[in-house]
Amino acid sequence: MKGIRRLAQHLDISIGTVSRALNGRPDVNEDTRKRVLEAAVELGYVPNQSGRSLRQGTTNTIGLMMESSAQTVENSDNFFMGVVDGAQSVFARHQLDLILLPCSTDEDPNAYLQRIVARRLVDAMIISATRKIDKRIDMLEKAKIPFIALGRSESGHNPPWLDLDFEGVASRAIDRLVGRGHRRIAIAVPHNEANLGYIFLDGYKQALARHGLAFDPDLVTRTSSSEQGGYFAADELLRSGKQPTAILLIYEVMAIGLYRRLAEAGIHAGRDFAVIGFRESPQSRFLSPPLTCFRLSLRDLGIALAESLLASMPSFKHHYPQTPAHRIWPMELVEGESDAFELPVKNQA
Amino acid sequence: MKGIRRLAQHLDISIGTVSRALNGRPDVNEDTRKRVLEAAVELGYVPNQSGRSLRQGTTNTIGLMMESSAQTVENSDNFFMGVVDGAQSVFARHQLDLILLPCSTDEDPNAYLQRIVARRLVDAMIISATRKIDKRIDMLEKAKIPFIALGRSESGHNPPWLDLDFEGVASRAIDRLVGRGHRRIAIAVPHNEANLGYIFLDGYKQALARHGLAFDPDLVTRTSSSEQGGYFAADELLRSGKQPTAILLIYEVMAIGLYRRLAEAGIHAGRDFAVIGFRESPQSRFLSPPLTCFRLSLRDLGIALAESLLASMPSFKHHYPQTPAHRIWPMELVEGESDAFELPVKNQA
DNA sequence: CTGAAAGCGCTTACAG
DNA sequence: CTGAAAGCGCTTACAG
Numbered sequence: 001m002k003g004i005r006r007l008a009q010h011l012d013i014s015i016g017t018v019s020r021a022l023n024g025r026p027d028v029n030e031d032t033r034k035r036v037l038e039a040a041v042e043l044g045y046v047p048n049q050s051g052r053s054l055r056q057g058t059t060n061t062i063g064l065m066m067e068s069s070a071q072t073v074e075n076s077d078n079f080f081m082g083v084v085d086g087a088q089s090v091f092a093r094h095q096l097d098l099i100l101l102p103c104s105t106d107e108d109p110n111a112y113l114q115r116i117v118a119r120r121l122v123d124a125m126i127i128s129a130t131r132k133i134d135k136r137i138d139m140l141e142k143a144k145i146p147f148i149a150l151g152r153s154e155s156g157h158n159p160p161w162l163d164l165d166f167e168g169v170a171s172r173a174i175d176r177l178v179g180r181g182h183r184r185i186a187i188a189v190p191h192n193e194a195n196l197g198y199i200f201l202d203g204y205k206q207a208l209a210r211h212g213l214a215f216d217p218d219l220v221t222r223t224s225s226s227e228q229g230g231y232f233a234a235d236e237l238l239r240s241g242k243q244p245t246a247i248l249l250i251y252e253v254m255a256i257g258l259y260r261r262l263a264e265a266g267i268h269a270g271r272d273f274a275v276i277g278f279r280e281s282p283q284s285r286f287l288s289p290p291l292t293c294f295r296l297s298l299r300d301l302g303i304a305l306a307e308s309l310l311a312s313m314p315s316f317k318h319h320y321p322q323t324p325a326h327r328i329w330p331m332e333l334v335e336g337e338s339d340a341f342e343l344p345v346k347n348q349a
Numbered sequence: 350m351k352g353i354r355r356l357a358q359h360l361d362i363s364i365g366t367v368s369r370a371l372n373g374r375p376d377v378n379e380d381t382r383k384r385v386l387e388a389a390v391e392l393g394y395v396p397n398q399s400g401r402s403l404r405q406g407t408t409n410t411i412g413l414m415m416e417s418s419a420q421t422v423e424n425s426d427n428f429f430m431g432v433v434d435g436a437q438s439v440f441a442r443h444q445l446d447l448i449l450l451p452c453s454t455d456e457d458p459n460a461y462l463q464r465i466v467a468r469r470l471v472d473a474m475i476i477s478a479t480r481k482i483d484k485r486i487d488m489l490e491k492a493k494i495p496f497i498a499l500g501r502s503e504s505g506h507n508p509p510w511l512d513l514d515f516e517g518v519a520s521r522a523i524d525r526l527v528g529r530g531h532r533r534i535a536i537a538v539p540h541n542e543a544n545l546g547y548i549f550l551d552g553y554k555q556a557l558a559r560h561g562l563a564f565d566p567d568l569v570t571r572t573s574s575s576e577q578g579g580y581f582a583a584d585e586l587l588r589s590g591k592q593p594t595a596i597l598l599i600y601e602v603m604a605i606g607l608y609r610r611l612a613e614a615g616i617h618a619g620r621d622f623a624v625i626g627f628r629e630s631p632q633s634r635f636l637s638p639p640l641t642c643f644r645l646s647l648r649d650l651g652i653a654l655a656e657s658l659l660a661s662m663p664s665f666k667h668h669y670p671q672t673p674a675h676r677i678w679p680m681e682l683v684e685g686e687s688d689a690f691e692l693p694v695k696n697q698a
Numbered sequence: 699c700t701g702a703a704a705g706c707g708c709t710t711a712c713a714g
Numbered sequence: 715c716t717g718a719a720a721g722c723g724c725t726t727a728c729a730g
Contacts, residue, residue, distance in 0.1 A: 013716075013717085014716065014717045014718075016717060016718075017715085017716055020715095020716090027715060027716085028716085029715055029716085032715080032716085051722090054721090054722045054723060055721075055722050056722080057722070
């Protein structure tokens with residue numbers, strides 16, 4: 001005898017009553033409930049999830065898909081853990097568990113997600129690292145499983161999403177650099193299909209246009225989102241002959257490699273060359289020079305993400321009536337020293 | 350009509366035969382199997398996991414617990430993703446899925462794990478960030494669920510574990526530094542109960558003793574495993590008056606903050622002060638100076654971890670008869686420039 | 699080689 | 715307020 005049967009036998013009542021007591025149903029004698037709850041703790045009884053899921057048709061689990069390939073390995077660092085922690089604080093209110101589903105580099109991300117969804121492992125999904133065209137979105141819509149995308153995409157029929165304010169960051173960064181005399185401003189974007197690269201680039205172009213500056217494709221470096229990528233970006237720009245005086249980085253980790261390559265060329269970031277990173281990270285301020293970048297609360301982002309997802313789920317939406325399905329997450333400028341100088345007029349071309 | 354019933358109806362055969370065909374049982378007509386397999390693809394049928402789990406008593410899922418608190422947030426960066434990818438490649442051979450179970454900062458890690466295990470969410474667990482005394486191990490042993498620890502612990506009855514060669518790293522680092530004339534060598538270890546701190550420190554002490562050097566507790570800095578922690582470590586050592594000439598870091602990220610604090614004091618890492626980091630990371634070689642540290646293949650580590658776990662599981666052990674239950678993972682020196690100088694004799698105290 | 703039936707551990711109408 | 719029973723979607727002895 002095991003599981004709920006054992007507990008029921010121990011208490012000499014029916015398994016139905018045990019279940020109702022444990023699940024907080026109102027139609028249970030308070031005394032009975034108390035006995036059940038105590039016995040459950042005593043015997044260490046916790047309902048078998050497979051049994052519950054099968055019967056209820058829900059798993060009480062939310063999945064967050066991670067790709068250990070390109071995007072994430074290079075960039076994830078602590079991004080996800082912060083977001084996850086915020087999201088969990090929301091899910092916990094509803095007894096939902098968040099699990100992370102890592103898609104192996106050996107497996108096709110679409111097939112992986114399809115399999116997870118078809119097996120009914122989770123009630124809803126969070127996907128990230130969205131691509132401009134992202135089949136996962138079409139697939140999830142077709143499967144009619146609730147989901148939210150961390151990142152915009154052109155696929156699907158505008159499903160719930162939350163995304164960082166790439167446009168705002170690009171815009172403010174350009175304003176800042178132009179204000180300090182820069183005219184030849186480079187930009188480093190991911191070399192993969194991540195949609196954020198397109199959005200960031202668009203924001204950059206628009207900001208340039210606002211200042212009457214021409215867009216020069218040669219000032220766009222496509223590279224990996226890593227230290228290595230930053231090194232290559234600097235290398236490419238040094239060789240291009242375009243002589244930019246500043247650069248905007250989509251990933252702050254790039255700054256480390258970029259600084260290094262610049263130093264090798266005798267260029268001092270923050271004095272001869274301006275650098276603005278994207279997201280503030282624990283290391284930004286310890287770099288030399290400290291990196292100018294943009295701050296956001298990962299925990300708050302995770303909270304918003306979870307709330308917007310729940311707002312789209314039939315069984316939870318009544319708890320989140322005002323929660324928007326789409327949100328651009330604002331980011332706050334953190335002044336470093338990597339762009340803290342005025343460009344001499346002679347260099348303003 | 351849905352699930353396996355729908356597929357069976359579509360093919361006009363019984364659900365039992367469908368199930369057998371899908372599960373590769375030998376007692377199925379090959380023609381029938383072919384029809385079933387094709388129809389499954391056509392209708393997009395994938396067995397409901399709750400149904401399978403309930404019936405089979407196994408979930409075909411392995412869990413990896415992550416703590417988004419202390420240890421991991423500060424240090425995880427890409428460590429886990431590499432390990433996970435390696436582990437998945439092993440689990441995939443056996444149709445096992447690996448899921449990541451993040452324990453929220455709001456929840457007690459022991460209670461969290463207990464809950465996961467009791468709900469029978471997974472067939473086996475991988476735990477990490479082991480503490481010297483780690484109740485999770487006692488709990489898992491009591492629950493009789495297979496598990497492996499990434500990191501040693503003093504708890505339990507020597508369960509399967511895999512751990513990095515902290516002793517070897519400490520030993521070789523000290524040899525190297527002593528060989529270059531250093532006598533006052535500091536060490537930075539985690540300020541929490543992570544067992545690796547104790548092991549690393551022991552290795553350090555033994556290596557000192559081998560060289561006839563006295564252990565000085567004032568040269569031990571306990572700090573957080575972050576850039577910030579490195580900054581504090583340097584700060585503390587500068588104030589201590591002990592004037593170490595070198596330091597051994599348990600986490601390579603500390604180097605960034607440490608370099609910075611040293612620079613603020615006019616000390617040039619790699620010229621006036623030697624630094625040796627622990628694990629090589631993508632950034633090690635882009636730092637100035639490039640950090641001397643130790644390399645390991647995260648993927649291979651993940652593979653070994655998964656194999657040792659499977660070797661401890663009754664249903665899989667026959668596939669891994671030779672796999673050891675306990676392994677110290679070797680690491681290979683990567684020479685940087687952070688310790689590439691001989692200490693002038695006058696400083697050798 | 700196939701089908702009919704039992705049963706994994708739960709939750710939930712339903713009857714009393 | 716409680717119990718007995720049905721049934722969620724599968725897999726697997728068992729019978730034929």
